[in-house]
Amino acid sequence: MALAFDEFGRPFIILKEQEQKTRLRGLDAQKANIASGKAVARILRTSLGPKGMDKMLQSPDGDVTITNDGATILEQMDVDNQIAKLMVELSRSQDYEIGDGTTGVVVMAGALLEQAEKLLERGIHPIRIAEGYEVASRIAFEHLERISHKFEFSATNIEPLVQTCMTTLSSKIVNRCKRSLAEIAVKAVLAVADLERKDVNLDLIKVEGKVGGKLEDTELIFGIVVDKDMSHPQMPKQIEDAKIAILTCPFEPPKPKTKHKVDIDTVEKFQTLRQQEQKYFDDMVQKCKDVGATLVICQWGFDDEANHLLMNRNLPAVRWVGGVELELIAIATGGRIVPRFQELTPEKLGRAGLVREKAFGTTKDRMIYIEHCANSRAVTIFIRGGNKMMIEETKRSIHDALCVARNLIRNNSIVYGGGSAEISCSIAVEAAADKYPGVEQYAIRGFADALDAIPMALAENSGLQPIETLSAVKSQQIKENNSCCGIDCNDVGTNDMREQNVFETLIGKQQQILLATQVVKMILKIDDVISPSDY
Amino acid sequence: MAVDKLFKDEATEEKGERARMASFIGAMAIADLVKTTLGPKGMDKILQSTGRGHSVTVTNDGATILKSLHIDNPAAKVLVDISKVQDDEVGDGTTSVVVLAGELLREAEKLVNAKIHPMTIISGYRMAAECSRNALLEKVVDNKLDAEKFKADLMKIAMTTLSSKILSQDKEHFAKLAVDAVMRLKGSTNLEAIQIIKKPGGSLKESFLDEGFILDKKIGVGQPKRIENAKILVANTAMDTDKVKIYGARVRVDSMAKVAEIEVAEKEKMREKVQKIINHGINCFVNRQLIYNFPEELFADAGVLAIEHADFDGIERLALVTGGEIASTFDNPESVKLGHCKLIEEIMIGEDRLIHFSGVELGQACTIVLRGASPHMLDEAERSLHDALCVLSQTVNDSRVLLGGGWPEMVMAKAVDELARKTPGKRSHAIEAFSRALVAIPTTIADNAGLDSAELVAQLRAEHHKEGSTAGIDVISGCVGDMAELGISEAFKVKQAVLLSATEAAEMILRVDEIITCAPRRREDRM
16 A cells, blocks of 8 residues: 555555556566566567568658567667566667577567466466576576587688578578678678687677668678768879878867967958968878878868868878777778877878779769778678668678677587577476476476477477477487477478588577576566556 | 557557558559559659649659658558669669569569468569579670670660650650760769759750850859850869958957958958969869959959859869869969860850850760750759669660560560479469569550550560560550660660569568557647
């Protein structure tokens, strides 16, 4: 009750304006929460797997997104329900942490909630369910570790990496050329990877898209592509062996930070000021020229006069280059970002073998390619595609593939895909449940059932008989003691995922199970929902 | 327990069959909308804008029609998007791409109703698209090496493109204009260099290509109207009161006399600047920015023609034509490259006076002057010409050419049909459907021309059964004709782009099984 009594026995209300709030408590609250969690999972369920369908999302401004990526769908879905928002967070955190498996994690959480509902109806206390889930998730986690395989790759043998990236890409619309895209992703990651430290800075990989052409034209450029053109239309379009001055100061008269005023009260002052001004431009351009730069890349704009002087002295320049791109250019060319003209020295210049401007299509779209850089640690993946939505979706898919490749470099353990890992975990959890005394046993068993949901959804989306297929695969796994049996989504004819080359990363799978369990535990612990009603 | 509310107010969700139906219907509606504009006998549409003045556009260009539509259906937006991309990328075929995508979806709907999984349809479509592309690749003709033939090819392509537009009456004239203009570009695809000036009045036939350059500006008062052997300085500089660019500078004086002094200094500064410009030894000065009347007067005194406020593109083009550089500082006259031309004069087109630069050094840019009865007519003529120019400039780079008039579609359909017969499994239905969708394009062309499409297409199919047939629909005489003889050609690049983007779009829409629409953002009522 939200009603309490003060020391004089007068009633007062703790929660203000009771009638204006809706409130759900106890079992009702839990059930409502579970129902909304399940509803979210249901939306994503059909997107799972290589034969999963896409969703079309229309934003408040009418823009259309077509995607199959769980995190993107949920992010753009405009949900209002609190629990649904939790699920959105869940897939987002999977996206940040792993980058792939964002759909799977939500489906998994939905399945766990569904099992929890059944257990609740049997009268098991939510906390006991939560604890049982926790135990079960630990079992599954360790089991995954056991069935995982280390797999070897090196800078020369990238085949295993490509195979894993292909598994990720096969569920996206780009699966038409998954092979080439997977190769691009792996090469890009290897180009920037620090194999000794086992880390990859994905910021060094720039994904740039341009509408037009076809998906097959997508290419990996060992260098940077900037969506800008030369500041003066008559500057050379191609520079070989460029020495690049990377500037963050504008070609304009300096603007001191301190507030000041220059008063002009005599004609002499007016004239000196004017000369001063012209000298500025001259000095700036001269300084760039003096250090031997053959290309200027600047974060800010140019004054018309400076622009012409640059042109006149045959010093091509690019203006209004974004901060991130500037950094990438600096990394790629081995140059330093110079904030003041005075600090320009020949050592601080970046070097690139070839800088060229390339035009696309019939409109005035031009881009600048900076290639053959001194330090090819920064790369660009340049995506072409039939329309804007296609490019956006390809960008997301490439991002997923990049994340997978990075995870493999960090930790080269893999498990087999196609639902085989889930089935194997489910068997292990089921077996462990019987040994566990107490009410939690039921929850653990529930967890095992929930694990079956992912292969089930895979089978369903591929047009197979879900229950029949799942039970056949499960018995096969137990009979042959082979944890690589999964759902044959592509109708290849074999259940063995090792032969089909369907891999997923171990950390991705482990993270999925842990995150899903955590969210479900959190949802189960809620027994009171108070929300302000609409005005 | 039912979930009371998952989404925000007004956000809607459509699932499974309903979602698929919504997207099929939306896409097909768009395709049907532009379908009647296809082909040489296609009809135009009138578009009335909702903005002030309710301005009216009459057009036949698919991309223009679709761009102006307000569409709510997300699937329809995908089609609008592909037609826009087609416009940006190759410039023509904007209607065909939408019609083909619409037909693909129409066929897909039948297959879905026959309980074939969308993914199966997609994989069939992909195989078919690949197969048709290869079929086209086998048949292309490349005349790049033979300049004469290549030019003839370009002429044919231009005529074919223009024949479906308002310019079809004078298509030969305009095709020649377009080919000449594109040949001047020497392989560059930068259409910016071709300027199109529209002047109402006269008839379409009076349109002409000018080898020089025409600037839609007036010559300043008191300045020479005709200059021979002009030396031109193209500039982008402020010719009003030249501001002090140092930050924080301001004028603060304590007496009127000082103000006058500074004013004099300012004038002096301007005079110096003008003097510097004149010292370049020029007799024509074109500035992108305003020229105030004080410097203008100075120029007039020196006998220099000063043209102000030429827009940026104009400046760039002028620089291209005359070979000068765009200057902003004037301290080193010897290092600035000046532009040259034989003659600058004021000419009259209709009632307007324009500045004409002739006998230019570099012939990279040129001007096409369009004449026509009304602004609507001119707008449409410009769009048509733009299409033709785009196609031609793309063809110059990729010189592979195909025949037109439904010929490529029939070639593809034949190859796809054969593939369907060879493919085992459910996919063959999808492949067959693809070929039906391809045939829909010649069918539509015939329908629009008021011909008996069923009869014609059947004849065409029979013709194509022979090896190396060149048969297509001859809309003018209303029967099956030899496209090679009639000289109807299309660029391979356009056809390929139509095929690939239509398939891609159809695939995208097919993959969708759920549509989630967010609540539309509310606009504040400013009233």
